[in-house]
Amino acid sequence: MSQDPATGGAASAAAPAAAAQPPALTRLLLERFGDRVLSHHTQHGDETVSIRREGMLDVFSFLKDDPRCAFELMIDLTAVDYLPRAPRFEVVVHLKSIGKNHRLRVKIPVAEQAPEVDSIQGLWVAANWYERECHEMYGITFKGHPNLAPLLLYDGFEGYPLRKDYPKGYQQPLVPMRPVRERYDYGERFHPVKHSHAAAVTEPTEG
């Protein structure tokens, strides 16, 4: 746990000495959903709450509808892959209230086996596409989402490219790639320097 960046800060904030005065929203959530809040911190001024996966929809609908929170905007939804750590993924939601002018970051730890959280697209329509993107990039399933089809990637793409164990350069082409061979026939006009390595142009073979 100690090498984990996010909860590293959170653990210290949750310690009784540091958590002398958590900010208003966190206090509100602690009062209302005390058992569901795993940890909280305000690193760099960003108010952050980590909640349990079970019953997360109640928390989100509270955040949206309660006049003390009034989060009209769902700014961002994404996931983070902390590979060696035990709850491997974390779904991160950024919320913003225009009327109250405050922000909140809500994190939901997700285990590697059967990564599944509840979909919040019923509360904010914006979450629809963000969840689709998150699903194809990290393989996290959003329960209750109407259509988890690939958005940025294509049908037939196997694996989840933003996971840490996906090799960065591993491609899955849809059309066969042309082979590449060395060729040099541009003439002296285009490459006046002969016998230089710059003159050898790698060019694919025909067909």
Place this chain on the structure above:
Amino acid sequence: MAVSASHYDQSRFGAEIPRFSPRQADVLWVVGTVNQKMAPILKRVYEQMADPKWVIAFGACASSGGFYQNYTAVPGIDRIIPVDIYIAGCPPRPEAVLDGIIELQRLIQERGPHGTSGLNPRQIKEPLVLSRE
């Protein structure tokens, strides 16, 4: 965009109108990164163009993938279709684009008006041998 507007005015060099259909076009400009999702469409657009045809790879990202070397970016459109002119820069300066157009014109003057990368309709590659039976 800037190349076709008045500051640089590419029509001075005889490259005037973008055609809205690949079937009427002579030159295909591939602008920007092509990813694996785009590759089949690029190939199809190229195949729809009538011969003779030429291809310009516009910028480092189209020519080689540039600094995107990952799961989605095609490392150079010449892995998909043949390319005649590569324009350097990411993105290229308008001057470089004009230079690329002039270079293509020079290429056509030297090689004749057949596409350097596609089929050459005027050239019969193998003699037609009639069967005597």
Place this chain on the structure above:
Amino acid sequence: METTSASPRHLKPLDFGAEPMVVELGPQHPAMHGITRFQCRLDGEVVEEMVPDIGYLHRGFEKEAEATNYIKIIPYTDRLNYVSPLINNVGYVMAVEKLFGVEAPRRAQYARVIMSEISRVTDHLTCNGASAMEVGAMTVFLWFIKAREYLWELVEEVTGARLTTNWTRIGGNANDLPYGFLSMLEERLKKVEEAVNEGEVLILRNKIFIDRLKDVGILSRERALSYGFTGPMIRATGVPYDLRRADPYLVYDELDFEIPVGTVGDCFDRFLVRQEEIRQSIRIIRQAVDKLPPGDYHCRDRRVWMPEKYEVFNSIEGLIDHFKIVMEGPKPPPGEAYMGVEGGNGELGFYVVSDGSGHPVKCRVRPPCFNFVSAVPEMTIGHYVADIVPIFGSINMIGGELER
């Protein structure tokens, strides 16, 4: 003769038994900015159903960012919103500065404000010019592009490149504003104002233009909020939400400017909001130029900023710091930071997670157009197929930012 006189003046409408037709728009279509595909089912000319398909410019920004160090990500951010790259630079760098806990000096902050506002003007000029061109006003487009060119030359003067600026650094800027820049800026701003006013006079009383844009693509305030709209799109519906005012970053709280809002939230409102924002941005630039303080353009924090050359060559500490930054990159303390800036399109957020090493665990971009494109079907359904173009033009989709 009899038959003609007896015949009715208009033909009776025939019932063709019109079948719905599926039309593919894009991905390679000249009316589409960038490459986006829309599958539309049409009933006659009215759009019944629409499915956007994006991802044709997905370049794996986040995967690239996880494999490079914090300084080398800055050029990648140029290519996100390539119409206003400086705002991306500023946003990313401020997220990392938050992670480090460093702050750029005031002169650098003012310079960032000036350059971001120049970028915002170019962004809005491109959007408005293109959306005017798409409904037929070619002259306006050429004028706006001309004005944009004036500003890009200024950007080139400062950063060395027109589009891919790569100008900000962690804790400062790559260079100071060059000598003579401020006088040139004022001269260019006058020209831009002139071009904007001329273009506006041409179209704002043009019936064709107004008819094409008015009451097209309306999205109510509640739906827009639910879709997570920010920037000019939400301001067109009447919500005065601007990050420069709501969460003032840099030195925006010391500058005086108005937030224009619309009333209905149609394409015309968006056009007007952007036009007014161009004027406000010019106003901000003028104030920032007046207040530009003397001083450094970068901080002196050794964790993020390279030591001066004479220190590198003459002291062992300088050499080690230089080596560390070049070979390993700056290493922020473990933690996470989110920084949202007001981009050309709306809230451009960067969420950076660090584990204490030289590479970020996660570098997420919150693209403003992502929400807009997801709302295009709702804005379009029920309109004519020809209205897709102005609607799509008014949301100012930038492929690099949408698909990253």
